Amino acid sequence: MTAPKYGVSGSTILSDPEFFEELFWQDIDQIEIGEFPDDTAFRRFLEITRSKQIPYGVHSPLLRSGSKYDLIQNVYMETEEAWERLENEVRQLSLLGAEYVLVHFPYFKEKVTEDENVHALIENGLRRLHLLQEKYSIPFVCEPKLGLHRSPVGIEYLHQFPVEVWDKYGIKLCIDIGDYLMATGDQILSYLTKWEKYIKMVHLHNVELQPNNYIWIPVHPTHEFNGIQYKIRDLIHFLAKCDDVVFIFEHTPHSNPSKEFIQSGYEWIRELVEGKRV
Numbered sequence: 001m002t003a004p005k006y007g008v009s010g011s012t013i014l015s016d017p018e019f020f021e022e023l024f025w026q027d028i029d030q031i032e033i034g035e036f037p038d039d040t041a042f043r044r045f046l047e048i049t050r051s052k053q054i055p056y057g058v059h060s061p062l063l064r065s066g067s068k069y070d071l072i073q074n075v076y077m078e079t080e081e082a083w084e085r086l087e088n089e090v091r092q093l094s095l096l097g098a099e100y101v102l103v104h105f106p107y108f109k110e111k112v113t114e115d116e117n118v119h120a121l122i123e124n125g126l127r128r129l130h131l132l133q134e135k136y137s138i139p140f141v142c143e144p145k146l147g148l149h150r151s152p153v154g155i156e157y158l159h160q161f162p163v164e165v166w167d168k169y170g171i172k173l174c175i176d177i178g179d180y181l182m183a184t185g186d187q188i189l190s191y192l193t194k195w196e197k198y199i200k201m202v203h204l205h206n207v208e209l210q211p212n213n214y215i216w217i218p219v220h221p222t223h224e225f226n227g228i229q230y231k232i233r234d235l236i237h238f239l240a241k242c243d244d245v246v247f248i249f250e251h252t253p254h255s256n257p258s259k260e261f262i263q264s265g266y267e268w269i270r271e272l273v274e275g276k277r278v
Helices: 018-021 039-054 079-095 118-134 151-159 162-166 177-193 233-239 259-273
Strands: 007-010 028-035 054-057 099-106 140-144 174-175 199-204 206-210 214-219 244-251
Touching: 007 259, 018 039, 079 099, 079 118, 118 140, 118 151, 118 162, 140 199, 151 177, 174 177, 177 199, 177 206, 177 233, 233 259, 244 259
Parallel strands: 007 028, 007 244, 028 054, 054 099, 099 140, 140 174, 174 199, 199 244
Antiparallel strands: 206 214
């Protein structure tokens, strides 16, 4: 079994080129980033990663003008246009050293109509991702997401999807613990156990619920007993048992967390994963 690794997401700086250097935390293994403001910013990021010899993966879309949710349903653009844009990204990234491409899949903005076959929609997307993966020799990682208005349907549809069908296409999964906790609550481990073999990435953040919104906040041990945030200790212990998994710290800066708060959460997760704390 390969030891877990740790990464930092561009979400922590909202992919702002002025703060690229802040992504390279002490002893970090890789960076995951996407939604660059423009190609110039992406090229600058590449220069930094090469100088530091830190690998990177791309959370699609590469640029903010790209498609983030449209591979199954038209959310912001036509589905075929989304697939065309994705292939253009993958073609480029396969030549520029990206370790993987992460996509929001399966993403359903809401329940499908009764005459639509959910399993067929998911399998068709898997088939297309597999073909791109083979064509450009770059791995895909799929991240199931909440839909509109925190709809859990995409996560539910994946839970109902046959493992043996998923297995045919050689695609790994990313578990966003915030989305999964909001979708499944105390049942989260029963949802994840089914997919344990395929979990490659974990997006780490807790959730601050607001009247009409929510934001991603850094993980931290104080959340285990404050009665407000989700408890994640047992979840981390479970995910740490997945083979070759990468824990990606993916909060956003909206809560203005201190560097000390972020660092202590980072150290806590590493201790949990490495068995130095129970």
